[in-house]
């Protein structure tokens with residue numbers, strides 16, 4: 001398990017000399033060992049050079065394609081108390097969990113729009129929205145969609161295998177923050193308050209054999225460079241232990257939600273650019289996802305740097321595509337339609353891809 005070897009006290013950025021920066025920039029290729037210097041403050045004056053190399057490397061490895069997906073929230077029921085989230089249990093509003101018919105209705109709307117890659121999301125409510133409910137939702141939607149991912153409560157290997165058998169091919173599981181003390185401050189009650197439990201769930205997902213694993217940190221909860229170093233270490237570990245799995249990373253910045261949460265560690269646009277470039281250059285084959293949490297303006301500006309998949313036209317409330325009244329997890333920032341996002345991508349030289357993968361029959 002990664003939790004057995006993870007030591008956050010070793011993850012501090014140290015200073016690099018000018019000679020060290022110059023030497024690393026002479027390299028034709030980078031690897032995970034270069035990640036700390038690529039994320040360092042000292043290399044920031046060379047960010048333009050890193051951005052150009054990151055763009056070229058992305059073109060070489062992924063071509064000019066951009067895979068588009070959409071989140072589908074199944075439920076906003078959650079028994080955890082996470083201070084930054086609109087679904088947190090302390091918010092008192094009627095909770096909504098989609099019925100079979102409502103799931104099919106949402107799926108039909110998204111299918112008609114042309115989406116083929118779905119990401120199903122729920123809060124953490126193991127009895128009401130447990131493995132059986134999620135597996136059923138996957139089975140209902142699978143006939144219309146080529147790829148179904150899940151972003152749900154941590155589960156065991158055997159439960160994950162049930163979801164894979166139902167038709168899920170990818171899982172998104174963010175640690176939120178890799179800094180244990182900060183994690184305790186934001187996750188006050190419910191099962192999510194156990195830092196190690198969440199970290200171990202990624203290993204469970206790796207053992208279960210998902211085709212793709214999407215890792216991440218929610219930026220704004222702790223220092224972004226620390227989160228970057230921890231995420232890179234976690235990714236390296238997983239690539240070694242579950243080498244058949246494909247990986248992607250994302251690092252969304254916290255958005256407004258109901259309540260009064262204030263970002264403790266603001267992350268600038270330039271920080272995000274360095275984050276993307278460092279991951280692209282040190283992990284050339286890893287996908288990088290950019291969600292509608294970011295504004296249209298910033299998405300348009302950074303899309304060429306290393307991004308390989310984007311969401312579009314997202315709703316963060318269950319039933320949001322069919323006009324059902326329900327509370328959102330957070331406000332999205334890029335509110336453009338799928339067609340508008342596609343046009344932006346084409347204008348920037350990308351081919352928007354609605355389907356780039358389909359599970360073979362035996363999964």
Ligand code: SF4
Nearest residue numbers: 078082085087088123
């Ligand atoms: S972040 Fe996840 S677990 Fe926490 S309150 Fe929100 S939905 Fe629930």
